[in-house]
Amino acid sequence: MFTKSIAVEYGPFGIRCNCIVPSTIRSPMIEPYLQDEKSRELLESSFPLRRIGNTSDISGAVVYLCSDDANWITGTTLTIDGGISAK
Numbered sequence: 001m002f003t004k005s006i007a008v009e010y011g012p013f014g015i016r017c018n019c020i021v022p023s024t025i026r027s028p029m030i031e032p033y034l035q036d037e038k039s040r041e042l043l044e045s046s047f048p049l050r051r052i053g054n055t056s057d058i059s060g061a062v063v064y065l066c067s068d069d070a071n072w073i074t075g076t077t078l079t080i081d082g083g084i085s086a087k
Helices: 002-013 031-035 037-045 055-066
Strands: 019-022 077-080
Touching: 019 055, 031 037, 055 077
Parallel strands: 019 077
Antiparallel strands: none
16 A cells, blocks of 8 residues: 555656565575475475576566556556465
């Protein structure tokens, strides 16, 4: 709701606001967990795309939302989760 509120309040000034909701992304925080092959396979198997997200999976969406191609998009929440929320 915060994203929608900002979008409504600042839209008249040409300011867009969107929210990205990522799932598990490969990072130093989870790297120790991923070093264990069984743990990594278990985690990957929980995603419909059968892999853990990378930072590039998120950055592409950020670049798009910041581009002129998305100039009619505001107040949106974009879930980037490898399909886990669809399960």
